Amino acid sequence: MGAVVGTLTMQTKQRKPSRDRTDDELEMTMVSHRPEGLEQLEAQTNFSKQELQILYRGFKNECPSGVVNEETFKHIYAQFFPHGDASMYAHYLFNAFDTTNNGSIKFEDFVMGLSTLLRGTLREKLEWTFHLYDINRDGYINREEMTEIVRAIYDMMGKYTYPAIKGDVPQQHVDAFFQKMDKNKDGVVTLEEFIVACQEDEMMMRSMQLFENVM
């Protein structure tokens, strides 16, 4: 019986080395990324040197390799919204930040996005928001894209809300949005339509101003 057990153990030993090899390959591809110089970033963004330093220190601490991949991003964003499921919205947000579309956010992407959102002009902010909604980057927001975004946002609310979110509430929200934004009623919203409609919206302009001093 001992011999049987012995042969069994020997079998499992043989299987291990192949798995180790793939692990080694993975290790080698994980190279850390360094951002461009501080002066360059300062020129490209609207942040001061000190602010960039603070931002980078936080970023580097969280992601020593210098890049954020989508999983980490989702995980971080989910921590802010424990009630519901923030993964879909985080996915869209990640794509909005990942301007180079290579599946990871570098520090430059991060800082540029923040610069636009916090220190940019009104037009820049609206453009950024438009790019967020335009999932397939075709320059138009159609109903499906909008529905996706709205549903993702409602998902973040979770199940326990007051009043309870009924099934057609996201759809209604999308309809209201299109009614407001789609001027020529062609079923899609272009960038110009979007910007014009937003500038006409008093409420939104006021809210925009409130976000000035987040950083």
Add this chain to the structure above:
Amino acid sequence: MAAGVATWLPFARAAAVGWLPLAKKTMPKPPVDKSSRSDEILFVNVSGLRFQTWKNTLDRYPDTLLGSSEKEFFYNEDTQEYFFDRDPEMFRHILNFYRTGKLHYPRHECIQAFDEELAFYGIVPEIIGDCCMEEYRDRKKENQERLAEDTEASEATDAPLPPDSTSRERLWRAFENPHTSTMALVFYYVTGFFIAVSVIANVVETVPCRAPKGSVKDLPCGEKYALAFFCMDTACVLIFTFEYLMRLFAAPSRCKFMRSVMSVIDVVAIMPYYIGLVMPENEDVSGAFVTLRVFRVFRIFKFSRHSQGLRILGYTLKSCASELGFLLFSLTMAIIIFATVMFYAEKGTKGSSFTSIPASFWYTIVTMTTLGYGDMVPNTIAGKIFGSICSLSGVLVIALPVPVIVSNFSRIYHQNQRADKMRAQQKVRLARIRMAKKGTANAFLQYKEDGGLGDRDSDSTALCLKNRSAFEHQHHHLLHCLEKTTNHEFTDELTYSEVCMTESVGFRTSRSTSLSSQQGAQNNSTGCCPRRAKRRAAMRLANSTVSVSRGSVQELDTLHVKTTTVPPQTRSSLNARADDLKLNCGERDFTAAIISIPTPPANTPDESLPPSPAIPGILRNTRATAYTHDTVKISSL
């Protein structure tokens, strides 16, 4: 939330711009961020080792000491740094937690020291990283077990009983801890002796003795000297029965006692005898009766009360039940497999002893345990091959669970050793603690004796106060304040217990009268102590707290006889007492008081007042305080 999340919060807030076009309502006003966004380097000085870190790093965990405003309490304006008087080595780990978000447990540190540091810095131990969590938990559990053992040892059952325990409790205690009293010890040894006698008798019974005359066969001694053995057996069983009944009577919880292992063993040991008495002498049942006598051998297990090692062995086997179970199970599996194989391998041969599979069990067991009696041997080649595989695997299967059992036994044995050592050390430690406590108590009493109370002439105070630290001064002042508050005084245990004893003997009335007479004599005013009855009641209160040394009680008697005003002793405190007394009497507002005696006096009963100056200081104290005792402030509240 994790640390890093704090750094991402501004980003998440900025990303909220994306919701604005969809918003149906206006956004709420954001909170005003008073703190400046610029970062600065903080200096943290921990017992001389200077650490520097960004303020943001510490702000990551706002519910800890360093992350909250609590650290401002430790800010040193002169050196512009935060100073902590703690272990700098440990602080390194704490600071790393802020930096990396993971708390690591340093293996070389004491677990309690680490816990204390964490508690100080306001960090919950639950966030220790996975890499170190297991080690931390193991160490913590081990430490707690050790502490639990300590407390168990400290409340050890060989501590003295409270004086008001019933005879039943005393009996139980005598049974459980034979060392507590001589009677218990005697009983313990007597039962041990009888257990041994009984077991030896059982054994010797079966030895063949020389046959009586006229018979050929050798008889076992049990039958030859049947009467003698029967008497011995009866005596032993009587003792065991008596012991069992006593234990049953004394047990605090009879049901629990009856269910315990030792009690079951006791019952099993004495049952065969009684059954044998009851059973009639016919042939059918005597066979069963003979088997019952086998149970008499269980008497040997009664020795486990007398031997700790045996108990440890039993406990080990109990705690290794799972390993033993595994051993048994795997052995059974192997036996069945090999028995089957051997049976079919040997089936063909003529005259083979492998007649059936159960018959092959015997061969398999004997081979696997490497006994090899040789009463069954395989003859075919296949049988021999499988037989050798059987013996090899037997060694392996048995060798595997044995180290686990051994390590378990070793752990339990060492635990036991440690418990014994701890108990011995505990006695020494308690004695030392008691002495230290008595030292501080005596220090205060001595302090008062030496006149540190502050209302006397300066030359004596200067002498007495020289050897006290500022801490002691303040401590004594505090105790003195308490005394003044309650209008009672501190005394020591010896005199207090003596008061209790003398009180019970009934010195009350005599003392009260003597005291009253003393009072009267002392103060020349009966108005001080108006109503005797009330005073007696107060005296009962006072008596329970008044400290009297035995010698002074006798002096009281002599005082009583003399009824003279004894001149106050030269000790200045005495003067103060008398003055106080006068003052208090004037006020007619007394509270019962304890007079203190500084050191347990060496009482010489036959000293009479006034003492000769040649008496050493301690005795003078006795005299003085004995006297002050007489002028005890009594009052009715």
